[in-house]
Amino acid sequence: MISPAPLQEKTWTGTAVSDGVAHAVVHVLKDHFDEPDEDSIEPGTEAQQMERLHAALAVTSKEIEELQRVMAGEHGSAESEIFETHLLILQDSTILKQTEKIVREQQVCVDWAYYKLMCKHMDALRGLSDTYLRERFLDVKDVTQRVMRHLRGELLDHPMFDEPVIVVAHDLTPSDTVQLDRSKVLGFALETGSAVSHAAIIARSLALPAVVRLHGICDDLHSGDTVLLDGEGGLLIQNPNAETLARYRLREEQAERREDVFQVERHKPSLTRCGTAICVGANAEFIEEMKIVEDSGAEEVGLFRTEFLHLENPDATEDQLAAAYSKVVKSQAPKRVVFRTLDLGGDKVDERLAVEPEPNPFLGWRGIRLSLGRQDLFKRQLRALLRAAVHGRVGIMFPMVSGVQEVLEAKAVLNDCADELTAEGVDVPDEIEIGAMIEIPSAALSADLIAAEVDFLSLGTNDLIQYTIAVDRLNDRVAKLYQPTHPAVLRLIAMSVKAARTAGIRVGMCGEMASDLTLTPLMIGLGLNELSVATTQIARLKHAVRRLNVQECEALANAVLTCTSPAEIRSLSRAVADRNYPELFE
Numbered sequence: 001m002i003s004p005a006p007l008q009e010k011t012w013t014g015t016a017v018s019d020g021v022a023h024a025v026v027h028v029l030k031d032h033f034d035e036p037d038e039d040s041i042e043p044g045t046e047a048q049q050m051e052r053l054h055a056a057l058a059v060t061s062k063e064i065e066e067l068q069r070v071m072a073g074e075h076g077s078a079e080s081e082i083f084e085t086h087l088l089i090l091q092d093s094t095i096l097k098q099t100e101k102i103v104r105e106q107q108v109c110v111d112w113a114y115y116k117l118m119c120k121h122m123d124a125l126r127g128l129s130d131t132y133l134r135e136r137f138l139d140v141k142d143v144t145q146r147v148m149r150h151l152r153g154e155l156l157d158h159p160m161f162d163e164p165v166i167v168v169a170h171d172l173t174p175s176d177t178v179q180l181d182r183s184k185v186l187g188f189a190l191e192t193g194s195a196v197s198h199a200a201i202i203a204r205s206l207a208l209p210a211v212v213r214l215h216g217i218c219d220d221l222h223s224g225d226t227v228l229l230d231g232e233g234g235l236l237i238q239n240p241n242a243e244t245l246a247r248y249r250l251r252e253e254q255a256e257r258r259e260d261v262f263q264v265e266r267h268k269p270s271l272t273r274c275g276t277a278i279c280v281g282a283n284a285e286f287i288e289e290m291k292i293v294e295d296s297g298a299e300e301v302g303l304f305r306t307e308f309l310h311l312e313n314p315d316a317t318e319d320q321l322a323a324a325y326s327k328v329v330k331s332q333a334p335k336r337v338v339f340r341t342l343d344l345g346g347d348k349v350d351e352r353l354a355v356e357p358e359p360n361p362f363l364g365w366r367g368i369r370l371s372l373g374r375q376d377l378f379k380r381q382l383r384a385l386l387r388a389a390v391h392g393r394v395g396i397m398f399p400m401v402s403g404v405q406e407v408l409e410a411k412a413v414l415n416d417c418a419d420e421l422t423a424e425g426v427d428v429p430d431e432i433e434i435g436a437m438i439e440i441p442s443a444a445l446s447a448d449l450i451a452a453e454v455d456f457l458s459l460g461t462n463d464l465i466q467y468t469i470a471v472d473r474l475n476d477r478v479a480k481l482y483q484p485t486h487p488a489v490l491r492l493i494a495m496s497v498k499a500a501r502t503a504g505i506r507v508g509m510c511g512e513m514a515s516d517l518t519l520t521p522l523m524i525g526l527g528l529n530e531l532s533v534a535t536t537q538i539a540r541l542k543h544a545v546r547r548l549n550v551q552e553c554e555a556l557a558n559a560v561l562t563c564t565s566p567a568e569i570r571s572l573s574r575a576v577a578d579r580n581y582p583e584l585f586e
């Protein structure tokens with residue numbers, strides 16, 4: 001008997017953004033929908049196909065009626081009326097007739113016929129000039145997603161995987177990410193993105209390998225293909241052969257042995273050689289990460305990005321939010337948890353809030369602007385945070401502030417919430433730490449004004465870099481220009497640190513720049529004594545801190561502030577890092 005030819009190994013090279021290696025089958029996510037295959041059908045089975053569609057429509061109707069019932073109970077009938085449109089779309093007889101026609105004439109499965117038809121309707125709606133009608137595309141999209149899921153036989157809200165998978169996609173927005181069944185995800189392989197795109201940030205938080213800029217993989221790979229994802233070398237290897245697998249096994253064993261050395265001391269305090277405490281915190285997005293945070297050696301949660309919980313359940317009530325936040329607070333007490341209020345907008349879009357497409361979402365209705373514009377949402381969150389704060393130590397931090405006025409407005413809303421809760425007889429803490437993120441150049445330039453109004457500042461360099469250099473953090477065409485050591489960025493950091501010091505308040509950094517071990521000497525030299533990073537980086541960062549001397553770091557910071565080239569600045573910092581902890585770069 002002739003055995004089938006072995007599958008050919010094929011390698012793609014991209015950009016490594018999160019360490020680790022995974023070997024598994026892939027699940028290819030196409031666009032925002034899981035695009036169905038264009039499967040042909042047996043002649044004479046058209047009626048069966050349509051029966052499948054009717055069944056899926058019936059389950060979807062039930063699901064929507066249930067949502068409508070819950071919504072009416074919690075928010076009144078006016079809000080629940082939005083679902084009427086959804087039900088009308090499901091019952092539309094023209095859509096049914098057109099789907100049936102496609103199935104019959106093209107002899108394709110009903111999944112494909114319905115999907116294609118609905119995509120056509122969405123495109124048509126999106127092109128309309130009437131705002132109200134244009135916004136209806138979201139209703140069609142929502143209904144289509146639900147029907148497609150039921151056609152595939154999925155019962156839950158999130159794409160389900162039967163087995164652990166590596167997710168392959170063109171791009172993965174934060175809302176895509178929250179909908180994945182993360183317990184089965186072993187890694188991300190994406191055609192686009194960067195080290196500071198949220199998919200990469202989440203991969204690092206969840207300690208999963210991720211590679212971006214793997215151009216063309218969505219066309220070449222199919223769900224079920226076996227690959228090896230190398231999050232350190234930036235490779236995706238399809239059909240890895242025995243030799244490749246053996247090489248990676250060896251490499252993994254060596255890496256584990258090296259890592260163990262740093263991990264041993266992860267729970268010890270991070271003091272520099274000269275005894276200065278540098279608080280090393282963790283960044284987190286999901287409740288399920290709290291166990292990893294606890295185990296990582298983190299001294300606090302320096303940034304909890306609350307918008308991910310929101311995207312997971314946009315209709316969460318104040319009680320549900322308070323319960324979720326309390327879980328986080330209790331799991332870390334007595335350590336501090338800094339909750340950042342919703343930073344929706346930009347790439348973290350709740351489509352129901354910002355239905356009007358924005359020409360420049362990153363310069364648009366994002367972060368504190370959106371919260372101040374949607375006080376119902378903002379107050380619900382702040383009240384929930386205040387209720388959770390009695391269970392431990394909480395900081396509340398406002399994102400994307402462009403100046404002190406927004407901080408004052410946000411604080412006023414927070415005070416109103418505290419007064420309301422007290423009047424209702426609900427326990428709130430006497431004092432709560434309030435912080436502002438410095439991630440817009442105008443905020444850094446007026447950091448002294450902001451520092452006078454808050455208890456701490458936190459540098460969000462992922463955005464600070466993009467807004468200072470005018471380089472989109474997600475656009476790989478301009479990725480080379482995204483330079484953390486650009487002199488302008490360093491000056492803004494130095495200015496913010498000085499403002500905080502003068503005001504006598506805490507100042508830290510929670511952008512990805514804080515986890516770049518090459519830059520740790522420079523960050524400490526610039527006066528930062530709180531660094532919040534992905535959990536996977538905590539043991540290594542603490543190891544680096546323990547080997548540094550503040551005086552040497554300050555001398556470095558003084559020297560680089562007169563340098564002109566980002567590359568030169570990086571290499572000067574690397575020289576200090578190499579002198580003190582070369583083992584971290586082996």
Ligand code: PEP
Nearest residue numbers: 439460461462463510511
């Ligand atoms: C930042 O901008 O550095 C930051 C921490 O916020 P995010 O990455 O969520 O925009």
Ligand code: MG
Nearest residue numbers: 439460462463
């Ligand atoms: Mg930011």
